[in-house]
Amino acid sequence: MSQPILLVAAAALVDTDNRILLTRRPPGKDMAGLWEFPGGKVEPGETPEAALRRELFEELSIDVCAECLHPITFASHTYEKFHLLMPLFLIRQWDGMVAALEGQELAWVRATRLKDYPMPPADVPLIPALRDLLS
């Protein structure tokens, strides 16, 4: 059986101390309690870049310039109901202060500590790439 492809754009936001921002999936959602990269679904007619900039503004109150998104890797993972295709963009520059506008828990995590934060299965293969890039 083949599932529909779900396109989600995600960010590795990295601060000046080389820490990556993770957000925690809230109670009541699928995979509640797991830590993930901020981002969300790409809407019809949207590019992944535009979707990510929109989501980061809606979820975290930050403005990211178009040139500040650097694609680094992607997740491709079959879940029960869909196949997730998720480009991951490295972002080191943004305007505004990161704020949890949706009440989500946030954590700034060094690449070497990502393994201590339970993540969705799609995200686990992305960790070595981030470790290579950032540690």
Ligand SMILES: Nc1nc2c([nH]c(=O)n2[C@@H]2O[C@H](COP(=O)(O)OP(=O)(O)OP(=O)(O)O)[C@@H](O)[C@H]2O)c(=O)[nH]1
């Ligand atoms: N943003 C984000 N989503 C991820 C990651 N890993 C991963 O498997 N996903 C999955 O990608 C899908 C898209 O998530 P989303 O944030 O737009 O949507 P959601 O499930 O919160 O539901 P919503 O429709 O209520 O916003 C979810 O099924 C989510 O579990 C990740 O690192 N970041």
